[in-house]
Amino acid sequence: MGKPSDLVQGTLDLLILKTIQLEPMHGWAIAKRIQQVSGEVLQVQQGSLYPALHRLEQQGWIKAKWAESETGRQAKFYALTAAGRGQLEKETSNWNRLSAAIDLIVTEA
Amino acid sequence: MRWFAQLRMRMQMLFGRGKAAVRLDEELRYHLEEQIAENIAGGMSAEEARYAAMRAFGNPALLREQARATWSWTWLELLLRDVRYGVRTLARTPGFAAVAILVMALGIGANVALFTVVRSVLLKPLPFKDPDRLMMLYENSSEQFPYNAIAGGVFAEWQKQNRSYSNLSLIGDAELNLSGAGGQLPEKMRGGNCTWNFLDTLGVQPALGRNFTSADDQLSANGTVLITWGLWKRRFGGNPAILNQSIRLNGRPYTVIGILPAWFAYPDASTQLWTPVYHDKPAEVMAKVGFHMFGAIGRLKPGVAAEQGVADLSVITRRVHDQHLDNPLVSKAANSLPLLEDMVGEVKRPLYVLLAATGCVLLIACLNVANLLVARAAARRKELAVRTALGGSRLRLLRERLMESFLLSAAGGAAGLMLAYGAVKWLVHTRQDMSRVESIHIDGFVAAVTAGLIVLCALFAGLISSLSTKNNQLLVSLQDSARGSSAGHARARLRMTLLAAEVGLTVVLLISAGLLLKSYEHLRSSDVGCATRNVLTMQLDVFGARYRQPAQLVNFYSELLARVRALPGVDAAGFVQAVPGQGYWGDDAFAIVEHPPLPKGQAQFAINRWADPGYFAAMGIPILRGHTFDPNRQLDHANQAVISDSFAKQYFPAEDPLGKHLHFEDRDYEIAGIVADTRYLLAKDPKPMQYYPLLTGLQNNGALVTRSSRDAEQLALPVQRIVQEMDHDLAVSDVLTMDQLLGKSTQDESFNATLLVAFAALSLLLAGVGLFGVLSYMVAQRTSEIGIRIALGAQREQVLLKVLLDGLRPALFGLALGLVGSVGAARLIRSMLFGTQPLDPMVFADVSAMLLLVAALACLVPAWRASRLDPMQALRTE
Structure with a gap:
């Protein structure tokens, strides 16, 4: 079974923040989006999103609101907070630095 | 603002925990159902769709736990669960739990109690201003008496010449008789004499009224007194009208000028009054340089070490000593202890x-x-x-x-x-x-x-x-x-x-x-050296204008003892400065007239006691040789002394002491008898003792002892009544049988x-x-x-x-x-x-x-x- 740790450590947070940057989304939609956008490469175990979402919510990076979904049911929508935007920028630049460094090593060798 | 959002989140999670749990379940169910719906739309059967959704999702129970674990207060939740478990397990074995709790209670209780005492008594600083700088001062008289009381004359020089202390104040014990007014009984209580700056030295202000001024602290001033909060509440009903009123202490009028704060208890709670020392004591006493009777408190100047202060005072003391080489009682150095150490050492x-x-x-x-x-x-x-x-x-x-x-x-x-x-x-x-x-x-x-x-x-x-x-x-x-x-x-x-x-x-x-x-x-079980069964003792100070002359005192003692001896049930009665087991009390220098004079600057001391002729018989102290004082010799004619056995052995090792003369306080006394040794404290070996006749009329306080063939406590009231009848201003204190007195001293x-x-x-x-x-x-x-x-x-x-x-x-x-x-x-x-x-x-x-x-x-x-x-x-x- 795939666990969140199958992703590069800590990237799940980044993926979530990035995914909801444009509009508030609920958990299932976030999972779908990550799968689709990554071209089915990133196989996130769907359920493992939720502990991550709750942790981000506790930390104040994202906020949640119950609202009607496209299918007409009540669902929990997550949106970025102002602090979350800052965090997203930070994590993005971190990621860029990290992937650039790895890229460098891999291609050099 | 993030901290605010976090705080709100925390509060929500603390109080809305149950709701949040329900919501979490809904959220997870929504996800699963969406996925199932999508799977069915993709052509799976209902059952197949369900399994596929579950596979993609993972273990919902575990994920729910993981999500919950990210919430705030999870630790609290776990803690409460542990407490619940713990209580349940312990409750299953109540016997074990009760024994263990009792054992812990005894252990912790004893420790907390003792720690409370140690902290309050030993560790807490004194409640005065900058208590670290307060020192109790002493004269360093000899190796035997490194912490000796201070003579008034020496203190006066310290006061004038020292450069290490910002304040020096003299204090002394005072036994004070508070006369009854408006139907109240007279009361004998402990008080203190002090120089006017005593409270300033400690950094204390009276709670009500005013402090002493230097004008109060003179022989010619009107009497003034500061009283403690406790005395004010107890004796004067806490009425502020007592301020500027006059009360009678030892027969003299004193104006109550102030009331000390409720917390003030120095040196202990039994000291209830303070009067100015230079007003109370005769000028010649205050000027004596070899008469050790006071304590002193000094406040060190900032930055001055205790040793420096002592060195400073020692130089001054040495100077006084050198000016009085003929007086063997003048110390050569000073000493000090931190005030707290002095109180609780x-x-x-x-x-x-x-x-x-x-x-x-x-x-x-x-x-x-x-x-x-x-x-x-x-x-x-x-x-x-x-x-x-x-x-x-x-x-x-x-x-x-x-x-x-x-x-x-x-x-x-x-x-x-x-x-x-x-x-x-x-x-x-x-x-x-x-x-x-x-x-x-x-x-x-x-x-x-x-x-x-x-x-x-x-x-x-x-x-x-x-x-x-x-x-x-x-x-x-x-x-x-x-x-x-x-x-x-x-x-x-x-x-x-x-x-x-x-x-x-x-x-x-x-x-x-x-x-x-x-x-x-x-x-x-150590033998104090006198009768202890059925002996009643009480302290009595004979104060007031009626007893200025020695003859008046002698009359008072004679009448008192005659009336007490006449009481039914009384076998014998006597009066002495201090009974055995009561304490060291005091020693004095003496010289043996028949011996060559001691080298200049040297002196010999022994514990001294003033006693009436009937004292030895009343206390059952055996007379080994000779006889007691002659009761017919009074005032200036009372020129006999009695010495104890160890006194005789130490100072007359090879001769007969009887008939020899002791020179004591400017008079010669003939040694009339030798009595057995008594202990001044149960825990101390007997020391040489010299007894002088009470009937000289030179001593105005001491202990009245009454021996009975039955329960001596029954005599307490009749004896007190006699004292009252003779002088209603006099009060007795510490009415104790010998057994009680010795018990108290070994408390x-x-x-x-x-x-x-x-x-x-x-x-x-x-x-x-x-x-x-x-x-x-x-x-x-x-x-x-x-x-x-x-x-x-x-x-x-x-x-x-x-x-x-x-x-x-x-x-x-x-x-x-x-x-x-x-x-x-x-x-x-x-x-x-x-x-x-x-x-x-x-x-x-x-x-x-x-x-x-x-x-x-x-x-x-x-x-x-x-x-x-x-x-x-x-x-x-x-």
């Missing part, structure tokens, strides 16, 4: 010893609880092993164990705090004589220390017992409980070590207590010995219970083994002996350990012992015997039970 060691003892008791209590927990852990081995096998985390099990021990400690601590509250109250009530006793109370800091103690005990007991559970021996544990084998020995060894430590500490306590008890008994020793014995008894009980518990448990564990042995033909006596020896081994080991430790402990309390060797073989032997007896008794019951086992039943128990 005497109780320091006993209090620390008692605190150490309570520390031992607590350690024993913890060991006992740890032992009980180990026993439980052993009994629950299988349960724990199964839980570990099923995936219970090690940390989780440890946490549960600690929680159990924490619950026990917390309940014990709460009970202990209540116990301590009662104990402190009792102590303050019984030890009014102890310095700073009024400042003793349980406060927030003590409560915090209690909490700390609880945590410490919990960790100690919990961790020790956890040490015994080795999770890696899972399989062994599961196999161990197979039929017929006995419990592993490692666990038993740990418990035996704990027991040995417990017994060792108990032995140390028992021996220390035994030594103090023996010392106290020695003290009480410290009695108190220390009693408490230590109580602590030692408590630890002995705990150790006994511990032994009994461990051995009973071991026997229960080995029931089947013993059953097999008996079935195979082991003699019952053999079984008895074997179990008994198993139990006695740790006791013997602990005893050896304790005896070694006691040698060190006995050295520490050496200075508290009177007439008892620190290594008293009797005490060591008695304690060893008693311990072995208790240990044997504790082991006998389980051993006997083991030997009586019915093999058939024993083998069926599993």
Whole structure:
């Protein structure tokens, strides 16, 4: 079974923040989006999103609101907070630095 | 703003936890249902769609737990669950829980009480301004008297010349008779004389009214007095109208100018009035340089060290000495002690010893609880092993164990705090004589220390017992409980070590207590040198204008003694400055007229007492040779002296003292008799004593002693009535029988010995219970083994002996350990012992015997039970 740790450590947070940057989304939609956008490469175990979402919510990076979904049911929508935007920028630049460094090593060798 | 969002989140999670849990379930269900719907839309059957969704999702129960774990307050939730578990487990064995809590309560209670006392008395700074700079000053007279009282003349020079102290103030004791007004009885009370700047030196302001001024502190000034808050409330009803009113002290009028703050109690709560010293004392007394009668408090200037201050005063004292080379009583140097040290120096060691003892008791209590927990852990081995096998985390099990021990400690601590509250109250009530006793109370800091103690005990007991559970021996544990084998020995060894430590500490306590008890008994049985049965004593100060002349005093004494002797039931009566056992009181220089004069600057001293002719007969002090004072020689004709046996031996080693003359305070006295030695304090060997006749009329206070053939206490009222009839302004104080007086003077020793014995008894009980518990448990564990042995033909006596020896081994080991430790402990309390060797073989032997007896008794019951086992039943128990 795939666990969140199958992703590069800590990237799940980044993926979530990035995914909801444009509009508030609920958990299932976030999972779908990550799968689709990554071209089915990133196989996130769907359920493992939720502990991550709750942790981000506790930390104040994202906020949640119950609202009607496209299918007409009540669902929990997550949106970025102002602090979350800052965090997203930070994590993005971190990621860029990290992937650039790895890229460098891999291609050099 | 993020912190605000986080805070709001936290509050939501704290109060809306149940709702959030429901919401989480909804959220997860929504996800699953969406996925199922999508799968069905993709052409799967309902069942297939469900399984596929679940596969993609993962274990919902686990994920729900993980999500919940990210919420705030999870630790609180877990903690509450642990508490619930702990309470439930403990409630299942109420007997165990009650014993453990009681043990902890006693241990923690005793410690909190003693700590409260130590902190309030020894550690808290005095309630004065910058108390670190306050020093009690002394004259350093000789190696024998390094801390001697100060003479008025010397103090005056200090005052003039010193450069190290910003304030110097003189203080002295004063026995004051407060006359009755408006139907009130007169009252004799302790007060103090002080220079006008006394309160300034301490940095204290009167609560009401004004402080002394330098104008008040003169012979010519009108009398002024500051009274304590307690006296004001008690005697004057707390009425501020008393300010600027006049009261009569020792027959003289004094204006009440101020009331001291309620917390003010210096040097102790019994000192209730302060009057200016230069107003009260004659100028010639204040100018004397060899008459040591005062104390002084100095406030060091900032940045000046105590040694510097003493050096400064010593130079001045030396100068005074050199100007009075003919006077042998002038000191050459000064000395000082921090004020706090000066007040509590005497109780320091006993209090620390008692605190150490309570520390031992607590350690024993913890060991006992740890032992009980180990026993439980052993009994629950299988349960724990199964839980570990099923995936219970090690940390989780440890946490549960600690929680159990924490619950026990917390309940014990709460009970202990209540116990301590009662104990402190009792102590303050019984030890009014102890310095700073009024400042003793349980406060927030003590409560915090209690909490700390609880945590410490919990960790100690919990961790020790956890040490015994080795999770890696899972399989062994599961196999161990197979039929017929006995419990592993490692666990038993740990418990035996704990027991040995417990017994060792108990032995140390028992021996220390035994030594103090023996010392106290020695003290009480030492012969003070006079009659102690049916003797009543009371203190009397004869003050006032009516007794200015010696002849008036002599008339008063003669009439008083004649009337008391005439009372029915009175066998004899006498009057003396201080009775045996009452204290050192005072010594004075004397010269023997027939001997060559001493070299210039030297003097000889002996304790002196003024006594009436009937005193020796009344107190049953044998007259060895000669006779007592001639009652017909009075005033200037009273020129006889009586000396004690040791006085005769020391100063007349090779001649007959009778008929020789003593030169004392400008008069010559002929030695008329030699009396047996008496002790001025029970704990001190007799010293040479010189008696001079009361009927000179030179002494106006002392103790009236009355001996009766029956209960002397019955005489207290009739005698007091006679004093009242003779002068209604006079009040007697300290009405005590000799037995009570001696008991009071040995109160410290009695108190220390009693408490230590109580602590030692408590630890002995705990150790006994511990032994009994461990051995009973071991026997229960080995029931089947013993059953097999008996079935195979082991003699019952053999079984008895074997179990008994198993139990006695740790006791013997602990005893050896304790005896070694006691040698060190006995050295520490050496200075508290009177007439008892620190290594008293009797005490060591008695304690060893008693311990072995208790240990044997504790082991006998389980051993006997083991030997009586019915093999058939024993083998069926599993």
